[in-house]
Amino acid sequence: MTRNDMFTESTRKQTRPSRPRYLPPHLRHQNANAVFTDADTPELTRPRYNRFSLPQTALNSGGRGRGRGPSFTNRQKPNLDDEKFDELEVIDDTAEGTNETNFGAYEDIPVQASGENIPPPVQTFAEIDLGHVLKQNIKRCKFLKPTPIQRHAIPIVIAGRDLMACAQTGSGKTAAFCFPIICGVLKDRLLLSIPGGSQVACPLALILAPTRELSCQIHEEAKKFAYRTGVKIVVAYGGTPISQQFRNIEKGVDILVATPGRLVDMIERARVSLRMIKYLALDEADRMLDMGFEPQIRKIVEKMDMPPPGTRQTMLFSATFPDEIQKLASDFLSDYVFLAVGRVGSSTDLIVQRVEIVQDMDKRNHLLNLLHAQKYNGSRSKHPLTLVFVETKRGADELEHWLSRNGFPAIAIHGGKVQMERELALRSFKSGATPILVATDVASRGLDIPHVAHVINFDLPKNIDDYVHRIGRTGRAGNCGLATAFFSDKNLPLAKSLAELMRESNQEVPSWLNQYAENSSFSGGGWAKRVGGKFGGYDFRKGFPSGNENNYHSSTYNDTHPVPATGDYYAAASANAQTFLGSAGIYADPCTTSANADYLVGRNENLDGAGPREYAYSHGQVVASGWE
């Protein structure tokens, strides 16, 4: 089946080229700090291309294959005179396996930068002093022009600055941090005498990722970028024997790519030391700093032997950067630049988002209908790759079996499977052998799976940021994709933020969803309020983009005790009170009480029928909720 068949008539309507050029709200009256958009790009170098004509073009391109853009491409033909290189699998996150990618879709994307003395962006790779070998590799990787994140981030990192960047995985961000790291490692190795033959490995750079599969993916890419530089890159993650990974490390390691648990293990066994770290990169940083991960990351970054901020370079990347995560992250950074790149292939026009009301008991049948429609809608050879997200591991297994029993070859991936099964599932999906992958959030972030045509949120996530990451698995590298969500009663808390997100990305919002959103007292998906509009985030050092006078962010963000002595607070003395407030980006001291409460944590109320929860209020509005 072609992409063409997957889109409904209403979809076509939305993607008319006549739509006005979208400008993110906070760029409309822009003056503060540096803002670069393509308006800064000289007219001659700008492509004759309008981002908003892309979906239309792509949709009508059925005869020419899947959603490709117009005739131009930023890709060269592969350089075939280098056989060994070509043996390496090319899976950089800006590629889609084909040699043609809609890089034109990147050109029109605004980039916002804030911070002190921001190094200016470049327009070409030639302007950056990366050295001869790296330039060769850039050519081999068929990168002709840097993507927006690369144009901005690479000069910042080369200049020695710390960086917090909001950018989608499909935007070329892996290369954005790998090239300057490899370049820096090459220079540092000349200056430093690395002890040889030592039992303990001392990498110069550390790249951390939240899942094993993602660390593998980054490793594969980084190896390609470092080809023939002599820079040694090793990956370390759990679920697989540690002995082989030790052997890899013993051969020397300049750049270590790792998941947190296995890294801590190796450090505690004194096989790895972080004392030589000059570069630290956290991929999917918002996940790395969420409640479950933060202590481990803090341990690695602050309590082992890693040099402190200011003596190393730290880079944080994520598609979304909630305010409270930025606060945590600023502990790791020194005088950093904040970059926000407008989303590509995530919640932009390239992904058509649909929401349907489906109650839990009807979900299976509804899914089957969708899959049937997909199957008989012109598909002759292959079923399009469909990624189905569910809430639980058990739910994933059950749905896998149920789909298989009903004639749809499906395979599940979740953290309850052993690593071999996980990798098998991913391979089987990628190859098309099992064109339906049922996944938990293990697959929601960072993974680059080419040609995912359809993401189905069988169970919607609690958090709008997770939704953004999940649908970002389709519409990669400038191609278009479809995302369908099953919205049930349980998802009421998400109504408002989902409607907002869809509106921002020029999607048709069903009237019932707007109705739910209006009636909802929830300010932002239950856990955390999203700010930043079209961007994945907004530099929290500037405060809220829209005038919320009642916030404590801009003035106190780096204060270890940010609660003002005379603040009007009330926090219930429940164990989770602080957590809830923290999740909403609000700091509260549970000992501080006041009759004039700005923030109040109520216990065990059942506001939406989804079960009793705790709620945090500000002036009568729910600002956070969660289970006790």
Place this chain on the structure above:
DNA sequence: AAAAAAT
């Protein structure tokens, strides 16, 4: 309440 990440 769930998921991920070490054994």
